[in-house]
Amino acid sequence: MLSxxxxxxxxxxxxxxxxxxxxPGSLTLLLGGGRRLEGPAPDPYATGDRVDEVRLDGRPHRVAARLVEALRVPHGAAFAAELDDSTASLALSRAGQPTGPEPEPATTWEWEQRVVDGHPYHPNCRSRPGFSVxxxxxxxxxxxxxxxxxxxPVRAAEVLVNGDWPEHLRDGDRVLIPVHPWQAEHVLKGEGPLPGAAAHPLMALRTLAPVDGGPHVKTALSTRLTSSVRDISGYSIETASVVSxxxxxxxxxxxGRLHITRTLGAVTAHSPDLAAxxxxxxxxxxxxxxxxVPVAALAGTPLAGSAAWRAExxxxxxxxxxxxxxLGVALEAHGQNLLVVLSAEGAPLRLVYRDLADIRIxxxxxxxxxxxxxxxxxxLVTDDETLLRRKLFGSLAAGALAATAGSAAAFGESLAAGLAAAPPTADTEALRAGPLPVKALTLMRLSPGVPxxxxxxxPSPL
Structure with missing residues (x-):
């Protein structure tokens, strides 16, 4: 967490x-009021580096939340509480893992459940406020x-349905909206829902793969996970079929090198808290x-450890x-949304992209x-060149590729190989020239009033 x-x-x-x-080997931050914060020189793309201690005005700090409290910055108290929550959740996640070697996952949902540490760079990598142990x-x-x-169940006249809503999720003149059990208990708080399908939770937690197969179900989950509250906006439902x-x-x-998982149906009871x-x-x-395989699940595997595979x-x-x-679409291709089709030998063949709710056109x-x-x-619609490039570069290059590589040096090698095969466009040249944009995730958590x-x-790893 401190790292x-x-x-x-x-x-x-x-x-x-x-x-x-x-x-050489160190970085000092000069803060307002003459304060100094000192620590090791950071690798901006490292995922395995461990920062055990930083010093604020000479005093050592080893716990992320206590450091934020000592900094006494605006909104720091709330952020420190989030860091405590994330630290405890991360410890719980790690403690719950099987011991000893495991066989390679046989299904995509099993790969997803191998992602233990959450977001590779966000201090709130495992923050789940409102969730008990x-x-x-x-x-x-x-x-x-x-x-x-x-x-x-909601009367059909009181919902908006987009696309084909299946018959098994209808009951006469009522539409049956799948809800996450946490949402039902903590947010909806009405009459208990009817029992639905048993499902495996995926990396996004609120999206689940039914045990019996079939479409994945994305539910509203009105709590903050890392940076965003995971409800489902009416805009996403209204535009679902057109965008898909x-x-x-x-x-x-x-x-044939890219497939998009189609949105089959979407529904809202005209509330972001009750939609699917x-x-x-x-x-x-x-x-x-x-x-x-979701790209986020590949970090730390033998495949990602191979420079040749990373370059490919x-x-x-x-x-x-x-x-x-x-062509005109910026994908938010981070390690959760971007999946790769692997051959039996592990060679990357094609890409699969899911969740169109935050692309830009x-x-x-x-x-x-x-x-x-x-x-x-x-x-979803913009011609802003900066915004379009930030959307893709920040998610794919500085996100999925960097986290898979695990260090600036390894990332630089794979980025150079990828750019050599990329189309000769102004976007490619902008990515090659750097620097690389990333979401300022901590600044965002410390700026709750900024939308x-x-x-x-x-800095570019090239």
Whole structure:
């Protein structure tokens, strides 16, 4: 936890950090009021580095939350409480893992449940406010439970349905909306829901794979996980079918190297707290002998430990995603949304992307390629070049690729290999030139009154 926090303090544009002094092997932050915070020189892309201690005005600090309290910065008390919660949750997650070697997962949901430490760089990597220890054990994917979803019946006249809502989730003139049991107990607090399907929780916690197969179920979960409250907006439901059909059509330009998991149906009771989305499972795009693995689950595996494999994967990921960006769509291709289809031997063959709720679509770029923009307005639509590049670069390059590599040196090698295979576009040149944008996740948690994302620039590993 302290390692993640120190990385944030070293690189994010925090208003109370007046200057940074770099020396061989060390970094000093000069703070307001003449205070000094000293620690080891950080690797901005490392996932395995361990920072055991930093010194504030000469006093050692070894606990992330206590350091934030000692800094006495605006909104620091609330952030320190979140860090305590995340630290305890991370310890619980690690303590619950099986001992000894495990066989390789046979299914995608088993791969997802191998991700124990959460977000690779966020200090709130395992923050689950509102969840008791018992609820984390019952619902969190790394504890490998089976969760029984609830079904809330709502009169059809009182809901918005987009796409095909299946008959088994209807009851006469009522629509049955799947709900997470935590949401039913803590947020809806009404009459108990009907029993629904048993399901395996995925990395996103609120999205689950039914035990009996079929579409994945994305539920509303109105608590803050890492940075965002995970409800489902009416805008996402209203635009679900249009965005899904548009994205599926766009993949025809990618020679079979990218698949988008289709949104099959979406429903809302005109409340972000009571809504659900049914999504095609990623396994639909695996052939005989192939596996579909979330990129986040590959860190620390023998595959990710191979420089040759990382280079091959970077060539696939960057060539595809930069092509999609040039066409006019910025994918939020972090390690949770981006999956890779592997051959029986482990070679990366194709990409699968899921969850279209936060992509960005550029009508101007689409028009340059003779493509029609979908009939959309609102937050998904923008021609802002900076915003489009931040969306992809921050999630794919500085997120999925960097975390898989685990260090600046290894990331630099794979990034160089990937850029050599990428299309010769202005976006490719911008990524090559650096710096790399990333969400300033700690600044965002310390700025509760500032809406939207805030950003930091990391030095290029090239």
């Amino acid at each position: 993640r926090l120190w990385r944030a303090l070293a690189f994010e544009p925090l208003p109370w950090v007046e200057r940074r002094e770099h020396r 018992a609820e984390q054990l019952a619902y969190a994917p790394e504890h490998r439970p089976v969760v029984t979803l609830g079904l809330v 059909a548009f994205a599926e059509a766009l993949t025809e330009r990618l020679d 989305v049914l999504r095609e499972p990623p396994e639909a795009y695996a052939g005989p002998g192939e596996r579909v 994967f970077a060539r696939l990921a960057l060539s595809v995603c930069l092509r999609v960006l040039d 550029s009508p101007a770029r689409l028009a340059r390629h003779g493509l029609a923009a979908p009939a959309l307005a609102g937050r 939207g994302d805030q950003w930091a620039d990391l």
